[in-house]
Amino acid sequence: MTAPLSSPVWHPYAHLKTQRPAPKVVGGEGPRFTLEGGETLLDATCSWWCMIHGYAHPRLVAAIREQAGELCHVMLGGLTHEPADRLARELVRITPEGLNHVFYSDSGSVGMEVAMKMAVQYHQLRGRPGKHRLLSLMKAYHGDTAGCMAVCDPEEGMHSLFAGYLPRHPFAPAPTAPFDAEPEAVSADLAALREVLERHHHEIAAILMEPLLQAAGGLNMTSPHYLRGARALCDEFDVLLVFDEVATGFGRTGRMFAADHADVTPDIMVLSKGLTGGYLGHAATLATDRVHEAFIGDSEMHAFMHGPTFMGNPLACRVALESLAVFEEEDYLGRIAALNRVLRETLLDDEVLAAHPAVADIRVLGATAVIEAHDTSDLAGVAGWAREQGVWLRPIGRWLYTMPAYITTEADLRRITDVMKGWFLAR
Numbered sequence: 162m163t164a165p166l167s168s169p170v171w172h173p174y175a176h177l178k179t180q181r182p183a184p185k186v187v188g189g190e191g192p193r194f195t196l197e198g199g200e201t202l203l204d205a206t207c208s209w210w211c212m213i214h215g216y217a218h219p220r221l222v223a224a225i226r227e228q229a230g231e232l233c234h235v236m237l238g239g240l241t242h243e244p245a246d247r248l249a250r251e252l253v254r255i256t257p258e259g260l261n262h263v264f265y266s267d268s269g270s271v272g273m274e275v276a277m278k279m280a281v282q283y284h285q286l287r288g289r290p291g292k293h294r295l296l297s298l299m300k301a302y303h304g305d306t307a308g309c310m311a312v313c314d315p316e317e318g319m320h321s322l323f324a325g326y327l328p329r330h331p332f333a334p335a336p337t338a339p340f341d342a343e344p345e346a347v348s349a350d351l352a353a354l355r356e357v358l359e360r361h362h363h364e365i366a367a368i369l370m371e372p373l374l375q376a377a378g379g380l381n382m383t384s385p386h387y388l389r390g391a392r393a394l395c396d397e398f399d400v401l402l403v404f405d406e407v408a409t410g411f412g413r414t415g416r417m418f419a420a421d422h423a424d425v426t427p428d429i430m431v432l433s434k435g436l437t438g439g440y441l442g443h444a445a446t447l448a449t450d451r452v453h454e455a456f457i458g459d460s461e462m463h464a465f466m467h468g469p470t471f472m473g474n475p476l477a478c479r480v481a482l483e484s485l486a487v488f489e490e491e492d493y494l495g496r497i498a499a500l501n502r503v504l505r506e507t508l509l510d511d512e513v514l515a516a517h518p519a520v521a522d523i524r525v526l527g528a529t530a531v532i533e534a535h536d537t538s539d540l541a542g543v544a545g546w547a548r549e550q551g552v553w554l555r556p557i558g559r560w561l562y563t564m565p566a567y568i569t570t571e572a573d574l575r576r577i578t579d580v581m582k583g584w585f586l587a588r
């Protein structure tokens with residue numbers, strides 16, 4: 162038995178026997194949130210990577226207030242409204258050329274479920290019902306719903322308990338070539354992908370990937386050449402390409418979308434997290450004309466049978482429009498480039514850190530940086546230690562990372578990287 166906690170809230174990913182009472186957040190402003198009692202913490206993770214404008218951004222808060230006065234919610238079945246229509250047009254404008262159709266849902270996981278169902282039904286409707294499996298990559302993380310768990314890295318442990326319950330899909334090795342690899346250096350990764358496709362293409366509807374940055378599976382970064390090669394393989398083997406840009410979308414890798422680094426249009430692309438600047442849960446699954454047209458037909462099977470209650474929620478769409486306007490008007494890509502320079506200088510160029518015996522690797526891409534430790538035990542206690550320095554860090558396994566809000570100042574980012582380095586060097 163554990164001591165009863167003061168709240169009945171069951172926390173995510175928490176070990177109930179050892180968990181401590183969660184600190185209570187009472188507010189936030191900019192890159193910091195405030196706890197009951199007055200302690201403020203600089204958020205190095207921008208709340209699981211979604212609060213890209215930081216907390217209490219006046220324009221986003223005002224947009225929600227204004228929309229709440231007009232229309233908080235209405236079903237999207239058989240109806241539409243201006244924020245949903247306008248956001249869909251904006252998403253078509255900013256995403257890679259050819260993604261012309263937008264299906265809304267309420268979270269990244271559900272956005273991925275929509276993508277997977279869409280891919281399987283696409284092949285059904287084209288008379289290829291045998292193509293009903295998905296090809297995913299080792300180190301992948303696509304969410305915690307059943308369909309998503311089945312395409313997460315099966316060995317990493319988080320979902321292995323459910324192996325008997327989940328559908329089985331083939332996996333290809335995680336890409337190993339770094340972001341700046343030459344094309345030749347990516348050829349082994351692509352050969353590994355080809356090898357799985359040669360064996361399984363007749364049963365594969367789509368390849369799923371987090372382009373350039375496999376996030377929760379260990380912040381594994383790879384090359385735009387890998388994305389181009391995957392696109393070519395998909396075309397060769399009649400397999401759809403699905404980009405899960407839930408984490409990478411809206412600037413995290415240094416361009417608006419990771420796909421932009423490679424000039425690749427996936428057949429289906431999923432957005433969430435930064436879509437609403439983190440202010441409300443929402444997701445969008447975009448599809449090309451080719452995918453969309455397969456759903457135009459006479460049979461009952463042509464309807465796409467999915468419709469989350471809160472899809473296209475007006476508050477979420479309205480705040481997403483405001484988030485995008487701020488992103489563009491305030492040159493967030495320029496801000497991200499500046500953050501990237503600080504991350505490189507403070508982490509990547511630090512030879513003492515690189516030589517530390519507990520450090521296995523240091524990687525930086527866009528507004529993302531990770532210090533990979535050799536072992537999870539190397540990071541035991543880091544979150545509590547960082548909190549004492551006024552920084553909210555939450556490592557994933559043996560990866561100590563930051564994905565800050567884009568409004569984080571250079572001084573605050575240096576504070577975050579000092580604390581990340583300090584864990585290894587200054588103790």
Ligand SMILES: Cc1ncc(COP(=O)(O)O)c(C=O)c1O
Nearest residue numbers: 268269270302303304376407408
């Ligand atoms: C790449 C990726 N896909 C999907 C998800 C799932 O999103 P959600 O937590 O909104 O369901 C996440 C969440 O971290 C993610 O990083």
